[in-house]
Amino acid sequence: xxxxxxxxxxxxxxxxxxxxxxxxxxxxxxxxxxxxxxxxxxxxxxxxxxxxxxxxxxxxxxxxxxxxxxxxxxxxx
Amino acid sequence: xxxxxxxxxxxxxxxxxxxxxxxxxxxxxxxxxxxxxxxxxxxxxxxxxxxxxxxxxxxxxxxxxxxxxxxxxxxxxxxxxxxxxxxxxxxxxxxxxxxxxxxxxxxxxxxxxxxxxxxxxxxxxxxxxxxxxxxxxxxxxxxxxxxxxxxxxxxxxxxxxxxxxxxxxxxxxxxxxxxxxxxxxxxxxxxxxxxxxxxxxxxxxxxxxxxxxxxxxxxxxxxxxxxxxxxxxxxxxxxxxxxxxxxxxxxxxxxxxxxxxxxxxxxxxxxxxxxxxxxxxxxxxxxxxxxxxxxxxxxxxxxxxxxxxxxxxxxxxxxxxxxxxxxxxxxxxxxxxxxxxxxxxxxxxxxxx
Amino acid sequence: xxxxxxxxxxxxxxxxxxxxxxxxxxxxxxxxxxxxxxxxxxxxxxxxxxxxxxxxxxxxxxxxxxxxxxxxxxxxxxxxxxxxxxxxxxxxxxxxxxxxxxxxxxxxxxxxxxxxxxxxxxxxxxxxxxxxxxxxxxxxxxxxxxxxxxxxxxxxxxxxxxxxxxxxxxxxxxxxxxxxxxxxxxxxxxxxxxxxxxxxxxxxxxxxxxxxxxxxxxxxxxxxxxxxxxxxxxxxxxxxxxxxxxxxxxxxxxxxxxxxxxxxxxxxxxxxxxxxxxxxxxxxxxxxxxxxxxxxxxxxxxxxxxxxxxxxxxxxxxxxxxxxxxxxxxxxxxxxxxxxxxxxxxxxxxxxxxxxxxxxxxxxxxxxxxxxxxxxxxxxx
Numbered sequence: 001x002x003x004x005x006x007x008x009x010x011x012x013x014x015x016x017x018x019x020x021x022x023x024x025x026x027x028x029x030x031x032x033x034x035x036x037x038x039x040x041x042x043x044x045x046x047x048x049x050x051x052x053x054x055x056x057x058x059x060x061x062x063x064x065x066x067x068x069x070x071x072x073x074x075x076x077x
Numbered sequence: 078x079x080x081x082x083x084x085x086x087x088x089x090x091x092x093x094x095x096x097x098x099x100x101x102x103x104x105x106x107x108x109x110x111x112x113x114x115x116x117x118x119x120x121x122x123x124x125x126x127x128x129x130x131x132x133x134x135x136x137x138x139x140x141x142x143x144x145x146x147x148x149x150x151x152x153x154x155x156x157x158x159x160x161x162x163x164x165x166x167x168x169x170x171x172x173x174x175x176x177x178x179x180x181x182x183x184x185x186x187x188x189x190x191x192x193x194x195x196x197x198x199x200x201x202x203x204x205x206x207x208x209x210x211x212x213x214x215x216x217x218x219x220x221x222x223x224x225x226x227x228x229x230x231x232x233x234x235x236x237x238x239x240x241x242x243x244x245x246x247x248x249x250x251x252x253x254x255x256x257x258x259x260x261x262x263x264x265x266x267x268x269x270x271x272x273x274x275x276x277x278x279x280x281x282x283x284x285x286x287x288x289x290x291x292x293x294x295x296x297x298x299x300x301x302x303x304x305x306x307x308x309x310x311x312x313x314x315x316x317x318x319x320x321x322x323x324x325x326x327x328x329x330x331x332x333x334x335x336x337x338x339x340x341x342x343x344x345x346x347x348x349x350x351x352x353x354x355x356x357x358x359x360x361x362x363x364x365x366x367x368x369x370x371x372x373x374x375x376x377x378x379x380x381x382x383x384x385x386x387x388x389x390x391x392x393x394x395x396x397x398x399x400x401x402x403x404x405x406x407x408x409x410x411x412x413x414x415x416x417x418x419x420x421x422x423x424x425x426x427x428x429x430x
Numbered sequence: 431x432x433x434x435x436x437x438x439x440x441x442x443x444x445x446x447x448x449x450x451x452x453x454x455x456x457x458x459x460x461x462x463x464x465x466x467x468x469x470x471x472x473x474x475x476x477x478x479x480x481x482x483x484x485x486x487x488x489x490x491x492x493x494x495x496x497x498x499x500x501x502x503x504x505x506x507x508x509x510x511x512x513x514x515x516x517x518x519x520x521x522x523x524x525x526x527x528x529x530x531x532x533x534x535x536x537x538x539x540x541x542x543x544x545x546x547x548x549x550x551x552x553x554x555x556x557x558x559x560x561x562x563x564x565x566x567x568x569x570x571x572x573x574x575x576x577x578x579x580x581x582x583x584x585x586x587x588x589x590x591x592x593x594x595x596x597x598x599x600x601x602x603x604x605x606x607x608x609x610x611x612x613x614x615x616x617x618x619x620x621x622x623x624x625x626x627x628x629x630x631x632x633x634x635x636x637x638x639x640x641x642x643x644x645x646x647x648x649x650x651x652x653x654x655x656x657x658x659x660x661x662x663x664x665x666x667x668x669x670x671x672x673x674x675x676x677x678x679x680x681x682x683x684x685x686x687x688x689x690x691x692x693x694x695x696x697x698x699x700x701x702x703x704x705x706x707x708x709x710x711x712x713x714x715x716x717x718x719x720x721x722x723x724x725x726x727x728x729x730x731x732x733x734x735x736x737x738x739x740x741x742x743x744x745x746x747x748x749x750x751x752x753x754x755x756x757x758x759x760x761x762x763x764x765x766x767x768x769x770x771x772x773x774x775x776x777x778x779x780x781x782x783x784x785x786x787x788x789x790x791x792x793x794x795x796x797x798x799x800x801x802x803x804x805x806x807x808x809x810x811x
Contacts, residue, residue: 002468002575002633003355003429004659006433023349023431027283030552033578033698042433044636044689045353047429047521048550049579052636052695059433059688066442066662281549349431354549355522412440412661414477419777419797426522427549429576430467430496430787 004046006054009039020045093117098197105191105225118201119221122208123187127219135219140183140243147174148239156203156233159273160288163236164207166364169293170315171240172214176295177311177367179250179302180242185211187221187238192231203234214293216240248302254309255330259398260376262369264297264383265290265391267319268347271361276350281427283353287346292365297388301367304382305375313367317421318360322368323406324420333401336418337409340395354427359418361425370398433688437660438476446665447481453672454485461487461624462671463761465608466631467494467790468659474794476661486668489623489761492607493631495572495600496523496787497759498714501747503600504529507569510598511535511543514740517561518545519554520569527786530747551583558587558595567736568597575633577601577725578698581705584731598736599727602712604634605642606723610714612650616762623761627671629664630656632686639694643682651680658686705731713746715783716756755782758791765792772796 007020007029016032020043031037031050043050093113103110120128127135151167161169168185175182187207191200211218218238269290276285294313302308310330314322319341327334343358351358365388371379376394383389396408406418454460464470470490473479479488492498504527511518518535525536525547539545544564548554554568570580580597587595608628616623630643635656643654653674657667667685674681684690705728712724727735736742749755753775754768765771765784775781777793784790 002466002573002631004575004633005352005431008432022353024346025283025285025349025353027353030550030579030582032582033695033701035697044633046575046633047579048552049582051575051578051633051698052689054433055688062658062663062666062685062688063436066437066439066446066666345431352431352434410440410475410477411438412443412476412478412481414480416475416477417797426525426547428523428787429521429549429572430494430523 002046004044004051006042007045009037009041009043012037012039018050020050089113089117093197095197095201100191100193100195100197100200100225102193102225102227105223111223114223118197118204119223122204123211123218125217125219127217135184137184137219137241142243142245145175145178145180145242145244146239147171148237149174150235150237152232152235153274154232155274155277156199158277158289160270161291161364162203162206163234164203164205165210166291167236167238168207168210168214168216169291169364171238172216172293172295173313173367175240175242176298177250177313178242178244179248179298179308179311180244181299182214182216182240182242182295184241185216185218185238187218187236189221189223190231190235191223191225192233193225193228195233200234210293214295216293248306250308250311252310252312252326252329255326255332255370255398256309256372257332257398257400258373259309259370260373260394261323261334261336261396261398262371262376262380262383262392262394263319263342264294264367264369264389266342266344266347267314267363267366268343268351268358268361270364271318272347272350274362275354281354283350285346285350287344287350290363290365292388294365294367294388297383297386298367300382300386301369301379301389305371305379307375308369308371308379310370311367314363316362318358318362319368320357320359320406320418321421323418324404326370327404327406330398331402331404333399333404334396334406335399335409336396336406339411340393342391342393355429356425356427360421373397434660437658437662439662442662443481443665446662446669450486450665450669450672451483453669453676454483455676456485458485459487459624460485460672460675461489461626462629462668463489463491463611463625463627464629464664465491465493465604466629466634467497467787468632469629469657469664470494470791470794472659472661472664474797478661478664481665482668486672489625490758490791491611491761492714492717492759493573493604494784494787494790495576495602496527497755497783497790498602498607498716499524499527499571499600499783500713500715501529501749502713502745504535505533505747506742506744507598508533508535508538508543509742510567510736510740511545512538512541514565516544516565516567517557518543518567518569519548519557520545521549521571522547523787524569524571526780527783528780551579555583555586555592555595558592562594564594566595568595569600570597571600573602573604573631573634574637577702577706578637578695581701584705584727584734585701587734588731596734596736596739597727599706599725601706601725602714603723603725604631604638605645606720607714607717608646610717610720610723611760612646612652614760616760625652625761626675627653627655629667629671630654632657632659632663632689635686635690635694637695637698640682640684640690640692641694647680647682653680653683655683656686656690658688704728715749716759750781753782755784755792758784765795768792
């Protein structure tokens, strides 16, 4: 229902904005909905706003669980 | 040969102010103002023997072979974008329409509809760009027309280009010739042009290194035909993208198509931009790519010939033509699942859902 | 793209599908409702149905905010642009939805109404700042994922004292919709719509957390697995649901743990609570009136409520007679069951919202070609 995509925070800007990158595309987004965003964090972007931070540890856990199925996904770049 | 074209013809009291001037109604009026615009802007930039005749038409020699004609009107917004502008686009687009019949493009015409108030500096930039594109392609703009509409009745500038070319006997390239068993090839990465344009739209602004792929394809196509004279179909996937082109050909030929997602070249940035906006790269416009459909036996030679040419370095075989009375274009996803790649309905709009 | 590509690995997908096939009990059917339109879209786009055993049946739910927006509300939006002369800012999804009198926002725009597509509520604010002489209305739609961005815009508008900005709010709530479905006679008593479990929405859940679903699991004894957005997430969630059903469990499990916690995004929730309050009732296309299922702008932000600023009488408009969106949204029918699907009603000429929105079941089916007419393609030699 909600088109959202994980993006990487490249730079924090004034007025609760941040510059993010996904696949080489950059955009300025609003980060006021998520506390303590740091450069290097991954956040989920929806309609120009970061709606939550992505937990990298949990992401790796999920990938590991998927890996249990026998075939490892390509290592993250 | 007439006098040095760089010398502005006498009779104009003052040269056009190409830096700060604006298009006025008189520039389309047929009088001295229009003549001056043509002389100092169009003629100077396009300069060739036909235009120097200053007639309302171009007298052309009879070519050997069957004559091909194509026309295209260009209304792109924004007028200037990374990798090109409406001018170069209009030259490349019509050259490509002619070339995808297998024809060698010979001559172009250019008709301009200018909006009153449009900056002459921008017009000069566009015209110079057209001239450069035409010269690089070796296809002169031999005749043209200019009209001016009142402020508010145009989008700055609309351009129509018509192209004429010639096809040698023995070449039969048409959308109705695809046959089951044929291979489907694309000449390179898809979606660049559309993404480059979209990145400039005010409300979507994202920054990207993607530039439009706008290019004249006639020389690539000539090389392709030399390598595989039995090519069945050629088409450039402009508006509506690859998906629309394949559906058109499938319908014309009464066949189906089976393509593989994993083999379709799309740049990571284009993928990312499309993800961001909820768009499908298969439907995004291209302005410098060609789709080719050829008998299976010729596919490898065709691919090799494309790879040698600068505009075909990333060419790939993406699928086959199959029997299918429904005319579906089916795609094997990178998952091994199957989905239909349908016609585009309406305009693809960015979405939030 | 990081955190995207890894979750689209085809090899892992096939292994997951095999595990699912191994664990489904033959002769048993697993009716799983994917509530979220994004999941409907993913299932179609990646051809997941082809990978899964026939025991798995997907039922499409009403998780498409464009699909459930009643015609009357779109009529009001058109009225704002056409009759009140505002600059109406709308997300792309809503522009093509058919409303009354064969109108849509896009058609109204073609006829001269100042309707502008925006990607974000921030764009609408910017337009308001740039045009102080015009009234600017932001047509806000969406479930809980999209509500916080509207809340941020309203707070900003108030902080800046913008005089010409208002919001036409149509935000709806996920748990209410789920409850409505679970309490419907077809599901609860008659059993005509067998519903075994839920694939919970990804991004709504990042905001509201996993807690709200615990009530459903408990009260209705249906397992819920909150699934991430990518196809591997969906497959893994299907496996988790199959296991719960096989083992007779009815719990809330969180497959999307990289973005969803039990509590959700408290900051976003607080901002929404500051700006919005519950409407006693709201009409949903296909579901009728659902109590406490939608949000209204609070008193403190009344100045920015388009429904207060402008006189907008609401007229409920029934769907086209042949349109089955209502039953499809409730999971009672599939798109192919609709008499006009693919014939009169197509993406080019949509009669109902299920066909217009990219997330709509009918659009997903049509676009990705799941309809019976498609013959399997023989492999070319």
